[in-house]
Amino acid sequence: MRHPNQATLALHAGGDLGPFRRWMTERHLSHCGLCRDEVAGFTEMREMLPDLAELPEISWNRLAAEIKANVRLGLEAGECVRTREISLPRAASPAGWRAVVAFASVMVLVGSCMVLERPWPATVHVASTSVQSTKDGVQVQAGDGVMLGLTNGGARDVRYTMGAQGSMAAQYTDPETGLVTINTVSYAQ
Amino acid sequence: MGLLGAATLLAQDAPLATSSVNINLPADSPIALLNISTGSSRTTAVGAAMRLDLNLSLTLRNIGNNRIHGVFLRVVSQEGALGSVGSVFQPGLNVGPGEAFPVHITTKLMRPSQMAGGPLLRVDLDGVLFQDFSFYGPDKLHSRRIMMASEMESQRDRAVLKGLLAQGGETALKNAMLKIKAREESVPRLQGRIVPGGHSMTNQAMAAVTPERQEKFAFVQFPDSPIELKQGSTLIAGSEARAPSIEVHNRTDRPVKYVELGWVLTDPSGRAYMAGSLPSTDPAFSLPGRGTSQVRQENTLEFSTNGKPLSIRNVTGFVSQVEFADGKVWVPARQSLDSDALLQQVLEPSAEEERLANLYVTKGIGALVEELKKY
Numbered sequence: 001m002r003h004p005n006q007a008t009l010a011l012h013a014g015g016d017l018g019p020f021r022r023w024m025t026e027r028h029l030s031h032c033g034l035c036r037d038e039v040a041g042f043t044e045m046r047e048m049l050p051d052l053a054e055l056p057e058i059s060w061n062r063l064a065a066e067i068k069a070n071v072r073l074g075l076e077a078g079e080c081v082r083t084r085e086i087s088l089p090r091a092a093s094p095a096g097w098r099a100v101v102a103f104a105s106v107m108v109l110v111g112s113c114m115v116l117e118r119p120w121p122a123t124v125h126v127a128s129t130s131v132q133s134t135k136d137g138v139q140v141q142a143g144d145g146v147m148l149g150l151t152n153g154g155a156r157d158v159r160y161t162m163g164a165q166g167s168m169a170a171q172y173t174d175p176e177t178g179l180v181t182i183n184t185v186s187y188a189q
Numbered sequence: 190m191g192l193l194g195a196a197t198l199l200a201q202d203a204p205l206a207t208s209s210v211n212i213n214l215p216a217d218s219p220i221a222l223l224n225i226s227t228g229s230s231r232t233t234a235v236g237a238a239m240r241l242d243l244n245l246s247l248t249l250r251n252i253g254n255n256r257i258h259g260v261f262l263r264v265v266s267q268e269g270a271l272g273s274v275g276s277v278f279q280p281g282l283n284v285g286p287g288e289a290f291p292v293h294i295t296t297k298l299m300r301p302s303q304m305a306g307g308p309l310l311r312v313d314l315d316g317v318l319f320q321d322f323s324f325y326g327p328d329k330l331h332s333r334r335i336m337m338a339s340e341m342e343s344q345r346d347r348a349v350l351k352g353l354l355a356q357g358g359e360t361a362l363k364n365a366m367l368k369i370k371a372r373e374e375s376v377p378r379l380q381g382r383i384v385p386g387g388h389s390m391t392n393q394a395m396a397a398v399t400p401e402r403q404e405k406f407a408f409v410q411f412p413d414s415p416i417e418l419k420q421g422s423t424l425i426a427g428s429e430a431r432a433p434s435i436e437v438h439n440r441t442d443r444p445v446k447y448v449e450l451g452w453v454l455t456d457p458s459g460r461a462y463m464a465g466s467l468p469s470t471d472p473a474f475s476l477p478g479r480g481t482s483q484v485r486q487e488n489t490l491e492f493s494t495n496g497k498p499l500s501i502r503n504v505t506g507f508v509s510q511v512e513f514a515d516g517k518v519w520v521p522a523r524q525s526l527d528s529d530a531l532l533q534q535v536l537e538p539s540a541e542e543e544r545l546a547n548l549y550v551t552k553g554i555g556a557l558v559e560e561l562k563k564y
Contacts, residue, residue, distance in 0.1 A: 017447065128271075132382035137295075140273035145299045148266055148273040153244075153295040157373065159537050162381050162465030164433055164486035171540060173547055176246070177291040180540045180547075182278040187385065 003035055004028055013042035131168045131185060133160040138185045150183035154184040200496035202295045205230035207419055210245060219253030219317055219325050219338075220260065223289055232309070238299045240491045241266075241309055250287070253325075255347040257284040258340055259318035261332035266298045276315065276330050280339045281544040283563060294482050334447060337518040338510050343541035347564050349523050350545065354561065366557070369546040376537050379454075379462045379499065382491045401426040406435060408451070408509040409532060411525040415441045416508045419481065428498035432456070433467050434485035436504055442478035449510035450484060453535050454492065455503040462490060462499065463535040466509060505531060 004012075004025050011017050011027045029036050129142045138160065139149030152158050155172035162168055167186035174181045202326065205227045212222050212467050221266035228244040259282055277294050284290045316332030317325045318340060324333045353361040406421040421435030433452065439445050450467040469476075469484040476482045492499040507529075511519040526532050538546065549557045 045310075111382060130382050130384045133380040137297075139297075140275075146240075146297055147299065148264070148275050149297040150264065150275045150277065151295040152292055152295060159378060160380055160492055161463075162379075162383060164383070164465065164467045164488055164490060165470040166383050166385060166488050168381075168383065171537075171543075173543065174293050176293050178547070178551075179279055179291070180281050180544045181293070182280065182540065183275065184278070185273060185275045 003032065006038070009035060009038045009080065014037045025062045129187065131166055131187065132169055133162075133170065138170045138183060140185050148185055150185055152183070192473060200528060202231060202233045205232055205241070205243065205309070209309040210243070212247065213311055213313045217312065218314055219251065219255070219319075220249045221252045221258070222247065223250050224248040227265070228391075235299070240299065243294065243298075243310060245296075245312070247292045247294070247312075248513055249291055249292060250289045251284045252287075253319075254286050256286070256320040256526045257282055257290075257317055258320050258343075259316075259336040260289055260290075260292065260314075261316040261318075261326070261330065261336055262292065262294070263313040263315040263330055264294060265313065266309065267491045272331070275505065276332070278332070278335065279338075280336070280540045281343060286355075290505065292299065319561050333509050333516075334510075334512050336520060337512075337516075338520055339540060341518055341520045342539045344564075345523055346541045347545075347561060348508045348540050351561055356401060356560065359558065363549070363554055366549040366554075371548070372536075372538055373543065375458060376440065376493065377462050379464060379492050379494050381465075381493060384489045384491065386487060386489065391485065404430075404501075404504055406433075407505045408505060409505060411508060411521050413522055413525065414508045415439065415443070415445065415511050415513075415519055416476075418450070418506055419507065421506060423504055425501050425504070428493060428501060429555060430464070430504070431489035432485070433504075434483055435467065436481060436483055437469075437476065437508075438481045439476045439479055440524045444514040445475070445476040445479055445511055446511075446514045447512035448476065448484055448508065451509040453505040453507075453531060454499065454501050455505070455561050456500050457502045461505075461531055461535050462492070462494065463488070463537065503540050508555065 008021065008025060010016065012029075017025060029039065032166070051102065129140065129147070131140050132138070134149070137149055137151035140147045150170070152170055152172050154175050158170050158172040160168065160170055163184075163186070165186070167184055169182055169184040171180065171182045207225055207227050209230075209232075210225065210227065212225060214220065214222060224247070226246040228246060230241070230243045230245065233240045233242070249260070258280075260279045262277045264277060265461060266273075275296065277292065279290075279292055282290060295311065298310075300309065313327075313329075315326050315330050316328055316336060317335070318336035319325075321338065322340070323334075326332060350362060353365050357364075401424050403422050404425045406418070406423070408418040408421075410418060417438045417440055419436040419438050421433070423430050423433035435450060437450075448469045452464045452467055453461050454464045455461045467484055467486060469482075471485070474482060474484070488529055492501065507521075509521065513519070526536055537543075545557060545560065548560055
């Protein structure tokens with residue numbers, strides 16, 4: 001028995017397959033317990049996603065959207081180039097072949113447009129490192145993750161100073177010790 | 190399946206053991222660790238990473254023979270792996286031999302959860318500055334220069350306040366404290382972000398509609414400064430300034446190894462803001478006696494105020510710190526800073542002024558007078 005691949009099962013769990021692929025997959029699942037378990041696992045994972053989206057430090061929603069878009073693009077591109085795997089009636093006429101080739105060409109064109117229109121470089125830029133002030137301190141950040149942050153321990157009156165070499169300082173009176181403290185973070189030196 | 194694992198890890202939230210933090214004091218250190226408390230510190234698994242919220246209270250003791258005026262600690266997580274370093278500087282100390290003092294460090298960071306072994310955070314002693322300006326420590330973060338400059342500012346400001354006390358009595362001192370507190374309240378503050386190299390991502394769109402322009406620096410020159418600012422410019426686009434560069438000239442015969450410039454931004458309404466510092470951290474920087482050199486940085490600085498991007502109109506520079514090759518440090522005189530109208534608008538009180546004003550507010554004029562007598 002030939003099983004659908006993991007991507008197909010994952011997309012099926014999320015209701016993201018087209019009508020024909022969905023029908024084919026459901027037909028397979030009706031007599032394959034192994035793949036049903038896989039789909040159940042993917043469904044369970046999807047139910048956890050809302051909880052993961054609550055995390056403050058990681059943009060799971062953006063990550064999930066990007067992964068989903070990439071999977072979709074990959075599948076569509078694969079569909080476009082795997083013309084030999086499309087099951088066609090044996091008696092297809094030459095006119096039918098021409099229609100299939102024309103359809104595949106349109107799909108490649110659409111896929112290319114999506115890739116060109118999508119601001120991939122900007123996404124890469126988001127993940128770059130920056131040094132910044134926040135409401136409670138100073139931190140070195142990579143993408144959405146804090147590499148190192150020094151917080152002001154509840155101090156209210158905080159002054160921030162930027163060093164053009166890539167450092168950020170916060171000066172405040174420590175509410176616990178009563179002493180002036182200057183916290184600084186920077187790229188590694 | 191990876192997400193399933195991440196979700197399982199999500200449930201893990203645990204207090205931090207004291208052994209998770211390594212306080213690294215050399216054997217010949219003039220300070221010793223008396224006590225460490227991790228208080229409400231916690232680690233939380235977040236997906237494949239671990240978030241650490243550290244709340245450290247250290248009690249250190251001066252075990253040397255000299256009075257300590259400053260301590261500089263280096264805070265490191267996964268050195269060399271993530272490329273970030275932090276420091277905690279306690280200026281304004283006056284700790285005698287045998288006396289103890291507290292240092293409080295609150296930090297947050299992420300690290301991969303699969304990293305095995307070793308402390309989660311390391312706190313190293315980077316430097317100790319003594320009353321007589323002698324120094325101890327590895328000085329990896331240039332803590333000697335930073336503490337020297339801070340101590341010179343402290344001495345400068347204490348001398349001004351002592352002068353006021355001598356001439357005008359407690360009333361003059363009270364008025365000075367009230368002015369410091371008023372300055373703390375009135376100085377407009379900036380927040381911001383520094384991105385290495387070119388445009389920051391959020392400002393790419395703004396840069397597209399606000400063409401980048403080269404803005405020349407205006408200068409505030411101090412008559413007693415060993416450095417003269419000749420000319421300079423930075424690239425401005427909206428709330429973003431990048432690649433500032435200033436030509437500096439050494440007015441003295443003494444070689445200079447470090448220059449730090451302050452820079453002030455003005456918005457279209459004429460409101461001025463202290464933007465930060467422009468240090469000569471380039472290892473190739475050298476300024477011989479009577480020589481000329483460039484102070485420049487390649488990073489992009491993005492400014493905001495009250496959560497809104499700051500529209501930058503003009504930039505002004507001034508010399509805020511000079512270190513000579515012999516290790517001596519120069520800072521501007523208080524009269525120079527106070528006599529310039531622009532700097533009066535933007536300069537915050539020094540760390541020592543802030544400390545003394547807080548002492549006045551919390552303990553009264555008597556405690557302040559006693560404090561000044563200690564120096």
